[in-house]
Amino acid sequence: LSCGVSVDTIRRIQLSTTTKVxxxxxxxxxxxxxALNSEGDMFSSVGEIPFEWRINSMxxxxxxxxxxxxxxxxxEAPDGIRELEENKKRGNVVLVEGVSTGAANLQASLVEPFFKVGF
Structure with missing residues (x-):
């Protein structure tokens, strides 16, 4: 039995959701x-990597x-997210709720300085 493993670099990230309102x-x-590599292939897991999330009111x-x-x-928190939240950090999955009427942008970025990627 054998298995091939590839290690790659995150080149960009993108947000997804089932709702925009x-x-x-x-x-x-x-x-x-x-997270995606330079060829656009999606990483199977980034669950334990911390992310910074920002809400910018319009x-x-x-x-x-x-x-x-x-x-x-x-x-229930996905794998890795609970541990990050226990350490006052956020992961690649968050829950967002509306608290007042208005418009805002939600942005995420990788916290670690090693990662220099774009949306």
């Missing part, structure tokens, strides 16, 4: 970062979105 008092939406100083820790939700 959040409603007040609705269940939070899951936002996921996927119009006012008030942020219409909030990131909800899995520990404060009814959802």
């Amino acid at each position: 959040l409603f007040l008092d609705a269940a939070p939406a899951k936002m996921v970062v996927h 119009a006012s100083a008030e942020r219409p979105l909030r990131i909800v820790p899995f520990s404060q939700s009814k959802y």
Whole structure:
């Protein structure tokens, strides 16, 4: 029995979600970062790599979105995310809920300085 293993470098990341409009008092939406190599192949797991998430309000100083820790939700955290949250960090998956009306951009980036990638 043998297995081939490839080690590659993350070249870019992209966000995915099943919704782009959040409603007040609705269940939070899951936002996921996927990492890709230079050929566009997706990494199978980035679950234990810390990410920085930013919410940038489009119009006012008030942020219409909030990131909800899995520990404060009814959802089970994916592998690696629970450990990151216990250490006050965020991983490649977060829950986002609407807290007021408005528009905002959600951005994610890799925390480690080793990673210099783009969206």
